[in-house]
Amino acid sequence: MSESSQPHDQASGKLRPLRVVGSLSSLPDNVIGAANLNVWGVVAFMMIEGMGFALCGAAALYLASQGKGWPPSGTAPPDLSFGIAFTILLLASEVLNRWVDRKAWAHDLAGLRLGMVLITAVGVVLIGVRALELMHLNVRWSDNAYGSTIWLLMVLHTSHLITDVADTAVQTEWLFRKEIEDKQFSGASDNCLYWDFVVLTWLPIWGLVYWMPRFWGGS
Amino acid sequence: MQQAELASEEARVAAIWRDKPGLWGFLTTVDHKRIAARYIVTTLALLIVAGILALDMRLQLSQPGMERMGPQRYNEAFSLHGSTMLFLVSVPVMEAMALWLVPLMLGQRNMAYPRLAAYSYWLYLGGVLMLWVPHALDVTPDLGWFEYPPLSGPTYSPGHRADIWAQMITFTEVAALAASVNVVATILKLRPPGMTLARMPLFLWAMLVTSLMTMLALPAVMLATSLLIADRLVGTQFFSPNAGGDVLLFQHLFWFFGHPEVYIIFIPAVGFISAIVETFSRRPLFGYTVQVLALISIGLLAFGLWVHHMFAVGLPRLGASFYTAASMAIALPVGLQIFCWIATIGSGRPRYDTPLLWIIGFIVTFVLGGLSGVMTASAPLDLQLTDTYFVVAHLHYVLVGGAMFPLFAALTYWYPKATGRMLSEWWGKVSFWLIFAGFNIGFFPMHILGLMGMPRRIYTYEEWTGWGTLNLVASGGVLIASAGASILVANALFSLRGGRRAGADPWGGSTLEWDCASPPPPHNFPATPVVESRTPLWRQEHAQAVMTGLSLKRREVLITSPGEAVPEYRQYSPGPSIWPLLSAIATGILFVGSIFTPWALVWGSIPVAVALIGWFWPRPVKEEPR
Numbered sequence: 001m002s003e004s005s006q007p008h009d010q011a012s013g014k015l016r017p018l019r020v021v022g023s024l025s026s027l028p029d030n031v032i033g034a035a036n037l038n039v040w041g042v043v044a045f046m047m048i049e050g051m052g053f054a055l056c057g058a059a060a061l062y063l064a065s066q067g068k069g070w071p072p073s074g075t076a077p078p079d080l081s082f083g084i085a086f087t088i089l090l091l092a093s094e095v096l097n098r099w100v101d102r103k104a105w106a107h108d109l110a111g112l113r114l115g116m117v118l119i120t121a122v123g124v125v126l127i128g129v130r131a132l133e134l135m136h137l138n139v140r141w142s143d144n145a146y147g148s149t150i151w152l153l154m155v156l157h158t159s160h161l162i163t164d165v166a167d168t169a170v171q172t173e174w175l176f177r178k179e180i181e182d183k184q185f186s187g188a189s190d191n192c193l194y195w196d197f198v199v200l201t202w203l204p205i206w207g208l209v210y211w212m213p214r215f216w217g218g219s
Numbered sequence: 220m221q222q223a224e225l226a227s228e229e230a231r232v233a234a235i236w237r238d239k240p241g242l243w244g245f246l247t248t249v250d251h252k253r254i255a256a257r258y259i260v261t262t263l264a265l266l267i268v269a270g271i272l273a274l275d276m277r278l279q280l281s282q283p284g285m286e287r288m289g290p291q292r293y294n295e296a297f298s299l300h301g302s303t304m305l306f307l308v309s310v311p312v313m314e315a316m317a318l319w320l321v322p323l324m325l326g327q328r329n330m331a332y333p334r335l336a337a338y339s340y341w342l343y344l345g346g347v348l349m350l351w352v353p354h355a356l357d358v359t360p361d362l363g364w365f366e367y368p369p370l371s372g373p374t375y376s377p378g379h380r381a382d383i384w385a386q387m388i389t390f391t392e393v394a395a396l397a398a399s400v401n402v403v404a405t406i407l408k409l410r411p412p413g414m415t416l417a418r419m420p421l422f423l424w425a426m427l428v429t430s431l432m433t434m435l436a437l438p439a440v441m442l443a444t445s446l447l448i449a450d451r452l453v454g455t456q457f458f459s460p461n462a463g464g465d466v467l468l469f470q471h472l473f474w475f476f477g478h479p480e481v482y483i484i485f486i487p488a489v490g491f492i493s494a495i496v497e498t499f500s501r502r503p504l505f506g507y508t509v510q511v512l513a514l515i516s517i518g519l520l521a522f523g524l525w526v527h528h529m530f531a532v533g534l535p536r537l538g539a540s541f542y543t544a545a546s547m548a549i550a551l552p553v554g555l556q557i558f559c560w561i562a563t564i565g566s567g568r569p570r571y572d573t574p575l576l577w578i579i580g581f582i583v584t585f586v587l588g589g590l591s592g593v594m595t596a597s598a599p600l601d602l603q604l605t606d607t608y609f610v611v612a613h614l615h616y617v618l619v620g621g622a623m624f625p626l627f628a629a630l631t632y633w634y635p636k637a638t639g640r641m642l643s644e645w646w647g648k649v650s651f652w653l654i655f656a657g658f659n660i661g662f663f664p665m666h667i668l669g670l671m672g673m674p675r676r677i678y679t680y681e682e683w684t685g686w687g688t689l690n691l692v693a694s695g696g697v698l699i700a701s702a703g704a705s706i707l708v709a710n711a712l713f714s715l716r717g718g719r720r721a722g723a724d725p726w727g728g729s730t731l732e733w734d735c736a737s738p739p740p741p742h743n744f745p746a747t748p749v750v751e752s753r754t755p756l757w758r759q760e761h762a763q764a765v766m767t768g769l770s771l772k773r774r775e776v777l778i779t780s781p782g783e784a785v786p787e788y789r790q791y792s793p794g795p796s797i798w799p800l801l802s803a804i805a806t807g808i809l810f811v812g813s814i815f816t817p818w819a820l821v822w823g824s825i826p827v828a829v830a831l832i833g834w835f836w837p838r839p840v841k842e843e844p845r
């Protein structure tokens with residue numbers, strides 16, 4: 001079997017024997033928290049997407065500063081009510097989310113199952129409220145650059161919201177399977193981290209979509 | 220532990236890491252070496268194709284009044300050449316080299332996220348098809364390698380040429396982001412015990428900085444092209460001034476990426492150079508800390524540079540001047556690095572084999588290119604030279620001299636490791652001198668043509684301009700370089716079978732990849748190496764210190780802490796899977812569909828979701844391995 005060869009320099013016959021200085025076999029085969037490899041992947045993707053959010057925000061500020069009206073005269077800013085409802089519900093979900101994370105850390109399967117079901121349910125409700133928000137933006141994306149920007153910000157956040165809710169739902173289903181692996185607990189904890197991201201990124205977007213048109217004003 | 224016992228353990232590990240044979244194995248592999256190899260081969264094939272395209276342009280320009288190409292054909296040719304060279308060759312080839320090298324330099328068995336690596340390649344391939352299949356059908360983007368609105372907007376560019384360019388970017392950038400995340404996580408979390416940050420080979424530092432830059436820079440160009448597509452497809456108004464939009468927004472976003480882009484190509488090259496200079500000087504690199512700091516400062520400067528457009532210059536003076544401004548700020552850290560390399564060579568016992576020749580070719584060319592950059596960076600000259608052949612000369616000096624020569628150095632340096640065979644030194648030297656001379660004969664005259672006022676992006680010129688002679692010289696030089704390139708390719712192909720056997724460490728290298736067999740087996744290393752210095756192979760004891768204890772039943776990699784590389788846990792490493800390919804196909808359908816209808820984003824996301832669920836589906840541990 002050629003694959004089983006030692007890393008010896010066969011061509012020159014130079015031999016590089018190995019000197020065993022220790023064993024890794026006593027290390028755990030999964031950990032939860034910052035040492036976990038997958039957390040680094042989640043954080044890396046949050047960094048990329050966070051950059052995307054920041055650039056969209058910058059684009060919004062840039063376009064608003066062109067002095068052509070934000071919103072242009074004759075256009076009303078988005079209705080506040082659904083935006084406020086969404087924000088409150090989202091912040092409440094964050095409390096639940098932190099609780100779920102603690103259950104994951106504690107390897108409390110029953111608690112984790114309950115928490116994940118709840119957070120999925122809240123997520124579905126949030127998507128519903130989001131739909132109402134979209135119906136009350138008071139501008140179409142094709143009306144003007146202001147409208148395009150408002151929709152850009154909303155679509156960006158909504159796509160993350162839907163992705164994370166779908167991801168939570170799938171992971172929840174997996175938690176109800178017969179055989180549970182240790183890495184499903186760290187996976188659930190990663191999911192909580194991502195939910196933090198969805199909550200945190202909403203706050204500046206909320207400001208840009210709902211409050212900037214009110215304070216920046218028309219031209 | 221006895222050597223015999225180690226060997227029997229290794230046989231079991233080898234069985235776990237081996238791919239299935241045949242086509243299925245090809246489609247499902249997550250072996251970083253196989254993925255990187257196909258990545259590299261694809262980029263090199265495109266380098267050749269886009270090079271032939273360039274040769275075609277040079278033939279067209281070799282004499283005044285040539286009629287081989289009309290203006291439209293010429294526009295298509297340089298757009299295709301520039302876009303291919305930057306988006307499908309330069310950036311991906313560097314990532315591909317990292318996918319191949321990073322685990323080997325770390326003494327590891329795979330990347331942090333093996334399936335993500337496979338996904339990255341398949342998406343990249345989608346980007347290649349996105350640009351070149353329509354070209355075969357005669358729908359070629361024709362607005363250069365950056366396609367500004369309003370020219371690329373719905374009004375002035377009906378049809379799908381601009382969409383194709385924009386979605387090619389989306390494909391390749393998602394692929395690049397996937398690769399970068401993988402590289403960062405691998406370098407920070409999969410280092411062998413003992414390889415602290417301060418003992419990390421410079422190539423790994425270079426890839427770490429590059430990948431972080433990629434993650435911060437690429438979202439900008441994806442946003443720019445997505446907004447462009449939205450304007451073209453669903454009637455948003457981001458870039459239409461009469462509806463409150465602003466065309467400069469595109470340029471700002473594009474150059475927020477465009478500035479760092481040059482460094483994203485150049486910094487991996489710095490990594491190659493450092494590795495090669497060290498080995499062929501046969502002494503540890505001079506000024507390691509200075510080199511690391513220089514790398515980091517280049518990374519920071521790259522983003523800082525963009526700011527001068529926003530505050531100092533007021534109106535963005537973009538496009539051409541970007542290369543020159545880039546070379547100005549880069550001058551100090553790169554100057555330091557060049558000094559360190561020369562000091563290493565000067566104080567070592569250098570061996571002038573082909574890889575080191577390429578490095579010296581790089582230094583000469585890059586210094587010349589840098590000088591011309593400094594020239595154009597002075598404002599009055601710049602006005603004179605912007606959009607002339609001076610810029611064409613300069614950007615090729617930077618890109619070919621600064622990135623391609625180090626790449627060729629790297630390919631000749633690691634070829635024996637990848638194939639188990641040596642390249643012919645003699646033919647290697649012949650191809651080096653032909654390409655080096657041909658390139659300089661081909662591109663140096665363009666500086667003068669620029670000073671004489673020849674504009675870039677013209678498909679022909681007239682007799683009275685007096686540009687004919689120098690253009691003929693330029694085209695002749697490119698022909699010489701092409702002959703050299705053909706020899707290089709032939710050498711690589713013939714040596715695959717006919718080359719001398721290389722053995723594990725033909726050059727006397729200093730880093731871990733030279734400790735495993737050539738070519739490396741699927742599991743790379745028999746056990747986890749323990750590192751005690753920056754140059755682990757130049758050690759006193761003959762035997763390599765290792766740790767055993769990774770599973771013999773399933774694929775595992777060792778996870779260590781990001782700073783001190785202290786072992787933390789044994790991570791299960793996913794095996795072969797068809798899902799990355801299926802996910803890439805689903806993503807590709809979504810991207811292509813969204814050129815035609817916005818609904819593709821909605822319906823197209825369903826297969827993507829299905830594929831991703833399949834990808835991450837948890838399998839009980841006992842099902843592994845196959």
Ligand code: HEM
Nearest residue numbers: 273274276277297301304309363364611618675676677697
């Ligand atoms: C030795 C082989 C090469 C030759 C003969 C060549 C030749 C040319 C020519 C004739 C043009 C068009 C100039 C004009 O009309 O404005 C051009 C443009 C360009 N080339 Fe090359 N090139 C070569 C290699 C490369 C490489 C390796 C890269 C990048 C890594 C590259 C990047 C570009 C870019 C970015 C443009 C600008 C395209 C645009 O104007 O949009 N070239 N090249």
Ligand SMILES: [Cu+2]
Nearest residue numbers: 524528541544
């Ligand atoms: Cu600049």
